[in-house]
Amino acid sequence: MKDLREAAYILGVKIYRDRSRRLLGLSQGTYIDKVLKRFSMEESKRGFLPMRHDISLSKEMSPSTPQERERMSQIPYASAIGSIMYAMICTRPDLSYALSMTSRYQANPGEGHWTAVKNILKYLRRTKDVFLVYGGEEDLRIKGYTGASFQTNKDD
Template sequence: MNLLKQYGMEDCNSGMTPSEVNVKFPDSKKLSEVNHYRELIGSLMYLSVATRPDIANTVSRLAQYVTNPSMCHWLAAKRVLRYLAGLAHRGLVFRKTNDPLIGYADADWGGCTVDRRSYTGYVFLISGAAITWKSQKQRTVALSSTEAEYISLAEATEEAIYLRSLLTELGLQEFIDITIFVDNKGAQCLAGDPVFHARTKHIDIKHHFIRQTVAAGHLKLQHISTHNMVADVMTKSLSNVNHERCRTGLGLTT
């Protein structure tokens, strides 16, 4: 609410989503007050890291333009504020359950129209709400959707190993039976198949540690339909209905 007041948007019209679907930033007038844009993106990044995973992907994309923003980027950032204004009452709600830690890993293949790199998105939930999440452009160009999903799965596996160690240290072993849900069967099969494949020989060896982790029984991979993929919101902008579905899956409720 302080952020809305700072930018004079206390009484603005609320938005249903933080970004348009398949948003593109056309050439437009360069923004004169660059510092205002940087300050706003910095504030939104704080929110996206701390309590609002539903804006993480949009903020990640807008943060790429902090050195040379245009008017279209400024308007897109203000759209995020309008979205937050309508959902200021939402928050991560945790409820006591005996369910183990679960994760969702997803990717948007070639999601960046500038350099065609993909976006990684993952989220881990416990007690019905998200405790850690990530939305970030991948460092290399993936040559297939399976490769993009596999890279995302590798990053989610790293986080799962850390969370497993943390829960063990806290004496919460009953929660370490971790399952990561993926919606790409190719990536799931690749993670469990030690056989050499010519089409995947170029994938960096560091990503193949997933196989060792699964073989050791530290986590399980399970396929899930794209319609039920909660991490979808971490990789791309969605329609109103799908965004609401993912937001509820993250545990962002009243």
């Protein structure tokens, strides 16, 4: 066995340590840059929210003509969803709601669905240097808030 010292990167996740304050941070800025480049979004505007509250996605936005289906078959919708999902699982829980809304339409996405995914990518461009922090001086207390709404899924 060979000691390679403390890990700085693992599976595309950068590890920050601050032992004096007992903090551990995880960031995927480099991975997000690669994702943005892959989907030609590295020069896009920077989004403020992963999904605006006034956006309503539904099955009716799916392609209905052969021309629309052909156009959407050229767009890597499922690949973009998978790339964003990796970031969400590792370090970006703030993407959960937007990703759950857009991933429902992977079987038959339309232009409106693709626009919503591009908005998530724009948000990632603005927040790529944000990182998840664990630890600190105080006891870890999880605080969670939720708003239940059964009206968000218009298809069901």
